[in-house]
Amino acid sequence: MAVVELEIPARPAYLSLVRLVVDAAVGSLAPGLNGTRLDDLKLAVTEACSNAIEAHHSAWSDAPVMVRCELDDNTVTVEVVDRGGGFDPNGLKTLPAATDPLRLRHESGLGIPLMRTLTDELQFSPGLDGTTVRLTVYGARAVAG
Amino acid sequence: MQLRTDVSSLDGWTVVSVYGELDVASAPELREQLIELVSQGSHLLVLDLEGLDFLDSTGLGAIISALKRARTNGGDLRLVCTQSRIRRLFEITALDKAFPLYDSPDAAIRG
Numbered sequence: 001m002a003v004v005e006l007e008i009p010a011r012p013a014y015l016s017l018v019r020l021v022v023d024a025a026v027g028s029l030a031p032g033l034n035g036t037r038l039d040d041l042k043l044a045v046t047e048a049c050s051n052a053i054e055a056h057h058s059a060w061s062d063a064p065v066m067v068r069c070e071l072d073d074n075t076v077t078v079e080v081v082d083r084g085g086g087f088d089p090n091g092l093k094t095l096p097a098a099t100d101p102l103r104l105r106h107e108s109g110l111g112i113p114l115m116r117t118l119t120d121e122l123q124f125s126p127g128l129d130g131t132t133v134r135l136t137v138y139g140a141r142a143v144a145g
Numbered sequence: 146m147q148l149r150t151d152v153s154s155l156d157g158w159t160v161v162s163v164y165g166e167l168d169v170a171s172a173p174e175l176r177e178q179l180i181e182l183v184s185q186g187s188h189l190l191v192l193d194l195e196g197l198d199f200l201d202s203t204g205l206g207a208i209i210s211a212l213k214r215a216r217t218n219g220g221d222l223r224l225v226c227t228q229s230r231i232r233r234l235f236e237i238t239a240l241d242k243a244f245p246l247y248d249s250p251d252a253a254i255r256g
């Protein structure tokens with residue numbers, strides 16, 4: 001298993017860099033993960049990093065956000081570690097159905113449901129000094145096998 | 146620049162073509178631009194996403210915001226999107242039920 005680590009300042013401008021690094025790391029080290037699954041991973045990691053950056057802003061934290069990728073041929077796990085205030089993913093409000101006109105009142109709250117849909121495994125580990133989100137996506141052969 | 150937009154007119158509709166990446170870094174800029182267009186009287190909007198390389202939930206939020214403002218003013222916002230990876234995001238979130246996705250600006254204004 002290979003490990004690629006990246007620390008970014010907690011600012012939105014660095015999200016595209018995270019996607020570039022994930023893309024390059026997966027392309028070199030996890031060739032079984034491509035196409036739609038790689039797109040899924042990049043989107044899920046972006047959502048996790050966006051939440052991490054928001055948590056840092058809420059906590060007035062200057063600390064960097066850490067992104068750690070563990071890669072093998074067919075499986076990629078990305079950990080996003082923030083130093084925000086921590087949060088309870090089970091405390092999220094349930095959104096109205098998309099066909100409900102009230103749904104359009106909600107412009108946010110889509111990120112975590114998206115992460116759940118796009119990943120094969122998703123784990124939140126809230127702590128006193130931040131939250132670690134662990135996202136795993138399998139390549140085609142791993143799913144089939 | 147992460148995000149670029151071009152604005153044009155088509156049969157009374159304002160077409161906003163979006164290029165680049167739409168995430169939390171760029172969504173506020175697009176949100177403000179669309180709000181500005183609606184407040185200036187452009188209540189019929191087509192948002193052309195064919196040049197978009199990336200879209201996340203914050204970008205979706207900006208689009209929802211613009212749709213609400215357009216409809217509040219008696220108008221509408223319609224989306225052009227044929228890219229499967231962008232369409233997939235609308236399908237996963239079931240927002241394709243709220244936003245019909247069209248193949249071209251012409252198809253969008255015809256409804």
